[in-house]
Amino acid sequence: MKTKQSGSLRPFLILWSTQSLSTMGSSMTAFALVLWSYQAHGSALTTALLSVCSYAPYVAMSIFAGALSDRWDKKRTMLVCDTFAALCTLVVLGLAEADVLELGHLYLVNALSGLMNTVQQPAADVAVTLLTPREHFQRAGGLRSLSYSLNNMLSPVLAAGLYAFAGLRGVILFDLATFCVAFLSLLLLIRLPQSPGQNQSEPVLQSARTGLNYLRRERGVLDIILFLAAINLTASMFNAALPALALTRPWGGETALGLVQSASGTAMLAGSLVVSLLPAPKSRVRTICNCLLLAMSTENFCLALGKDLPVWCAGAALGWVGIPVMNANLDALLRDRVPVELQGRVYAARNTLQFFTIPVGYLLGGFLTDRVFEPLAARMEPGSLWDRLFGLGKGSGTAGLFLVLGFLGVLTCLIFRRDRHIWNLEEQP
DSSP, X not given: OOOOOSOOSHHHHHHHHHHHHHHHHHHHHHHHHHHHHHHHHOOHHHHHHHHHHHHXXXXXXXXXXXXXXXXXXXXXXXXXXXXXXXXXXXXXXXXXHTTOOOHHHHHHHHHHHHHHHHHHHHHHHHHHHHHSOGGGHHHHHHHHHHHHHHHHHHHXXXXXXXXXXXXXXXXXXXXXXXXXXXXXXXXXXXXXXXXXXTTOOOOHHHHHHHHHHHHHXXXXXXXXXXXXXXXXXXXXXHHHHHHHHHTTSTTOSHHHHHHHHHHHHHXXXXXXXXXXXXXXXXXXXXXXXXXXXXXXXXXXHHHHHOOSHHHHHHHHHHHHXXXXXHHHHHHHHHHHHSOGGGHHHHHHHHHHHHHTHHHHHHHHHHHIIIIIIHHHHHTOXXXXXXXXHHOSSTTHHHHHHHHHHHHHHHHXXXXXXXXXXXXXXXXXX
């Protein structure tokens, strides 16, 4: 069976809108738990471990889960995985209501949810391909970036407001309500065609090797995945350190953290709207490289050297406005390049290679913040170069780390921009 070549976007729109709503509910719960963790323990590393526990099983098992996803019914797989994630959220609610919730519980729940996501994500990616006419690939990518942008913009603000008004219980109940909407819509309103390779009997290890072998043959696809892996290392170090910076600077706090993330989401919303309406660019590879260079050369430096909240928000906006454009073009490039009957296995191999740097980055970001840069800043004297650049006091060490991340991100973009295999992706597949 081939991907739909023409037709209505209605099935995709139903799937996209309801799954996006559910994702927002999950993001609100994650944001509330990060606030709870940092306020309870005051450690960037402790908070970063929440994300490490989510990503580690996802990265470790993705390559095998993709092989299973290719042979299983996509709709049934998504329904089962989403239900399991909702049950994990219910467990957190029960522990919180009994006043026995501990970080260890959250680490375990996040690990189990991440494990389910290893199967759910490739199934969802193939479902989008099956439901989307080929001529609408870029528009579908733009709409997915749009929902991601809205999520980044609204979930911190909504989570903070709901958390203040109704506590963790209110946030989790909203999350469960959005899950019900997405579950019932997928169950009753979406009919997924059977994908090529479904119900095939190829052994799991052989299926996993199929995805890796494709990447070995297609060096351009492999190298652009490694490019994103290097960017993810810097970005996850940034994410691990951000609460330690935003919650401790004199002009920071919970509201400041929410506003910075909302500024990122607002910028992504603008970028998503633009890419959803524009025609395909002449060079998708050039667009991807330029957008990533813009992201790496702005936000890190603004947060490192900025001395007030407006500068932080401006940096966040500049850093994220091009990301939806990058994502949509990367999504269209891969969907057009990778045969649909291989996408589950190839995307699973991609997930392992592209995202293995995220847990590493979270651990590095938390460790460098708590054990290297903050102790280093505490030894600095008033009037020193460090004081003039970053100030003194808690959070100034994290600002120094952000300056290093800025240079690391720019260097990564310049190195991969010279990769000829990536530029060869411009050729007709």
